Amino acid sequence: MRLATLRVRGETRAARLDGDEYVLLANPDVGALLATGPQWRQDAAQQAGERLPVIDAVYAPVVPHPNKIICLGLNYATHIAEMGRDTPQYPTLFAKYDASLIGAYDSITMPTVSDKVDWEAELAFVVGRPARHVPKAEALGYVAGYTVANDVTIRDYQRRTREFLSGKTFEATTPVGPVLVTADEFGDAEPDLEIRCEVDGEVMQRSRTSDLLFGIADIVSYISDIITLLPGDLVLTGTPGGVGDGRDPKVYLKHGQTLRTVIEGLGETSNVCLPEKTV
Missing domain, CATH: 3.90.850.10 (Fumarylacetoacetase-like, C-terminal domain)
Incomplete structure (x- = not known):
């Protein structure tokens, strides 16, 4: 799995790479995702959210x-x-x-x-x-x-x-x-x-x-x-x-x-x- 912290509309969001798109996660950044506890991998893999083309990603x-x-x-x-x-x-x-x-x-x-x-x-x-x-x-x-x-x-x-x-x-x-x-x-x-x-x-x-x-x-x-x-x-x-x-x-x-x-x-x-x- 590949995770990123993206700048989106004046804030940051953790995101999971899915093909040529990122799926925006509920967490504000990757550090915050990891801090949620040992289930972070499952959470990151299962969350469904807004999608953003990789070409438009700002890291x-x-x-x-x-x-x-x-x-x-x-x-x-x-x-x-x-x-x-x-x-x-x-x-x-x-x-x-x-x-x-x-x-x-x-x-x-x-x-x-x-x-x-x-x-x-x-x-x-x-x-x-x-x-x-x-x-x-x-x-x-x-x-x-x-x-x-x-x-x-x-x-x-x-x-x-x-x-x-x-x-x-x-x-x-x-x-x-x-x-x-x-x-x-x-x-x-x-x-x-x-x-x-x-x-x-x-x-x-x-x-x-x-x-x-x-x-x-x-x-x-x-x-x-x-x-x-x-x-x-x-x-x-x-x-x-x-x-x-x-x-x-x-x-x-x-x-x-x-x-x-x-x-x-x-x-x-x-x-x-x-x-x-x-x-």
């Missing part, structure tokens, strides 16, 4: 307001090498705020305070039920599904301190979507999918999600020992090698460029980089 972030957005750094060997870092013994975690999220085809806001805006194509997953102290062997059962994300990063702000957050949560910079593909489409196993990032059609990153240093089950289990994961929580799993900051010379996004992130079987985000509006 919000697949979960617009997660309780938590948790991200992993340094989770592909190729990215660890290009950044000159040691292989971590434990997952490297940082956070974002929901104001950083944008829809799959929204524009990326290029900040006025920096010209070092970089791309990071990432597989993301959404939590489907509360998870606390979950053994790795059971962890995939807590994943609602998977989606496409790009952890667009303001590199100079990221490096102002040892903590990543300031470079990772700039407003309106992180595309997520267009859909949540439910975990059962992958046999409730960890997906092995090609992940690719393009800038104006030029391939900058290409890898497979099976190359993650810490896989999905590792991540769920580890985070759940720290804090209770809740339905709708969004987790970005890290980026492969090929970021602009790891190149010689370094390359960053420019105004007017299009950043495209594609994950096999999940879809794509495509976002034009536009300057921040100032008052």
